[in-house]
Amino acid sequence: MWNILGHETAINYLQKHSQPGNTRHAYLITGPGGVGRETLALAFVKALNCQNPPSEGQFCDRCLACRQINELRYPDLMILRINEGSKDLKIDQIREMQQTLSLAPYQSNYRIVLIPNFQNATIGASNALLKSLEEPPSRALLILTADAKESLLETISSRCEVLRLRPSSIQELERYLVEEKTIENQLAKRLAHLAAGRVGRALTLYENPGELEAYDEALDDLAQLLQSNLRGRLQYIEKRQAKKTASREKFVFLVATWLSFWRDVMITRENARVPIVNLKQSDLVREIAALIDSNQVETILKLHEQSLGQLDVNVNPRLVIENLLLQLPVTR
């Protein structure tokens, strides 16, 4: 048992590929962030290297190799991430990694490199990686993850075994959180909705209650702002801006959270058979959905997406939020 929620097809596939003679040089695991791409990649690495596998394609999770992999300190596994403070994976990082990849492994059959979120590689870094895919060193194993196959160069994805992961259903995730993680029912339900079926996202939220609180706070703010006049809204921005902890990331979080709320309003308005994300605020969602029409919601959604785009290219956060708030309807 790999003890992973969902992804049966991908698990079966990787279990077969962990057997001698079946392993390829490159894998690409795609799916939305938090769906479990890295967990699956690491399970594959364990299945490849477990010293005491209970049966074919399985791992024990207890031997030295399994433990070292769990703790991300297995000598033949390198995880290549974007440097802190940087937005993309750079060509120098790929070149350096290629040096490592060409060395013989210490103890494994493979020298393994995992590169999460390869959609964030620069075009230079992508082209540099191609070399490792076209002429892989004999005992090299590359595992990439990305949001979608389409966000990588076709020349890269076509040289990988591609596995596509989808989120679980909300109910499936909820049950998993209750049964396997012994999370209390109400909270499990809320986490499953907030994570939209992505198990990794749900567990991250669970482990960081501060993030859940920040969510609630952002939506409480929105509820108040919708009832405020322009002066009240400008005051709000001033207060946020003056906070010691104010940062671009905080504003991005704020807008992204509000965006999730407006999506819920849209879903509710259209009676779409899609679960809403902000279960705890469902009353407010219904209330607002009854007050405004579809065109308005659509405009508001676009406005939030534009704002996120502007924050991404370093437009002054204050101007972005100001512009956003002044265009929201007053629902008093």
Ligand SMILES: [Zn+2]
């Ligand atoms: Zn093991």
